[in-house]
Amino acid sequence: MRILVLGGTSFVGRAIVEDALRTGAEVTLFGRGKTGTDLFGDLTRLIGDRDTGDYAALGAGSWDAVVDASGYVPRHVDQAMDALGERAGRYLFISSHAVYQLDGVGPGSTEDAPRRPPVRDTEELTNDTYGPLKVACEDDVVARYGTWATIHAVGPATPVTLGGVVESCARAAGTEVEIVAVPLELAPPFFPLVRTNWPSQQRSPARARVAGMPATALEVTAADVLAWDRQRGEPPLDGGFTPEQEQAVLAARRPTIPAGD
Numbered sequence: 001m002r003i004l005v006l007g008g009t010s011f012v013g014r015a016i017v018e019d020a021l022r023t024g025a026e027v028t029l030f031g032r033g034k035t036g037t038d039l040f041g042d043l044t045r046l047i048g049d050r051d052t053g054d055y056a057a058l059g060a061g062s063w064d065a066v067v068d069a070s071g072y073v074p075r076h077v078d079q080a081m082d083a084l085g086e087r088a089g090r091y092l093f094i095s096s097h098a099v100y101q102l103d104g105v106g107p108g109s110t111e112d113a114p115r116r117p118p119v120r121d122t123e124e125l126t127n128d129t130y131g132p133l134k135v136a137c138e139d140d141v142v143a144r145y146g147t148w149a150t151i152h153a154v155g156p157a158t159p160v161t162l163g164g165v166v167e168s169c170a171r172a173a174g175t176e177v178e179i180v181a182v183p184l185e186l187a188p189p190f191f192p193l194v195r196t197n198w199p200s201q202q203r204s205p206a207r208a209r210v211a212g213m214p215a216t217a218l219e220v221t222a223a224d225v226l227a228w229d230r231q232r233g234e235p236p237l238d239g240g241f242t243p244e245q246e247q248a249v250l251a252a253r254r255p256t257i258p259a260g261d
């Protein structure tokens with residue numbers, strides 16, 4: 001199978017390329033040639049720029065499938081589809097959960113959850129526009145290709161609690177943690193893993209499983225990310241509380257809350 005990946009050298013796209021190569025696919029990359037230049041040395045890398053609309057490198061060739069991992073605004077997908085014409089069998093657009101409405105969506109929501117209205121009058125990506133611009137991208141791909149399906153390719157492999165996430169990460173790191181429950185208001189906004197709209201992050205992966213998409217065990221993901229962080233030659237990732245902030249929160253917590261709740 002011949003697959004063209006728009007992007008594919010950083011994070012989600014890179015994982016898709018690695019998987020495609022494992023299945024024996026013939027992969028071509030399209031990007032500016034700036035990210036992950038040390039990756040996939042054997043693959044053809046077509047150079048262009050979606051921001052300036054430079055798709056000249058896509059002028060020849062045909063592919064069974066295109067994976068669009070770098071489309072953020074409708075112009076990106078429209079120009080890419082124009083450039084490819086009839087030479088792409090199907091178009092897989094990597095969208096985002098940000099397309100869905102936040103209110104009234106509970107855990108286990110499916111691909112049929114209501115989306116936000118599309119936005120087309122800006123290309124500036126902000127918290128407010130990122131999702132609605134992705135909605136417009138989705139609409140344009142559907143309009144062009146006709147038959148379509150949306151799939152939540154999400155994990156984890158088994159349902160997990162927030163405490164379970166923390167414990168899994170600790171196990172992957174070979175350490176132990178003591179989980180202490182504190183009132184939400186003591187955590188700063190967007191403290192890692194604390195989201196007031198958390199239920200909206202718990203999408204149903206049922207359709208993906210039926211389609212044969214497996215999920216990776218959380219321990220495996222945590223170990224992989226840790227290994228990646230350690231070998232990439234950058235200062236370790238950090239985030240969350242400093243030790244002093246942690247002590248302050250622990251001191252301020254209400255003693256009536258039992259640990260583990």
Ligand SMILES: NC(=O)c1ccc[n+]([C@@H]2O[C@H](COP(=O)([O-])OP(=O)(O)OC[C@H]3O[C@@H](n4cnc5c(N)ncnc54)[C@H](OP(=O)(O)O)[C@@H]3O)[C@@H](O)[C@H]2O)c1
Pocket residue numbers: 006007008009010011012013014015030031032033034035036048049050051052068069070071072094095096097
């Ligand atoms: N990361 C998340 O948590 C998350 C969550 C939900 C959805 N998504 C979606 O997942 C998609 C993939 O994100 P990713 O960063 O993991 O993808 P990726 O494909 O691994 O990396 C981004 C790619 O886009 C290329 N690129 C960037 N700017 C470009 C431009 N102007 N023209 C052409 N190519 C360009 C980069 O290469 P060059 O720099 O060499 O051009 C790179 O290969 C995005 O659509 C994002 O919205 C991500």
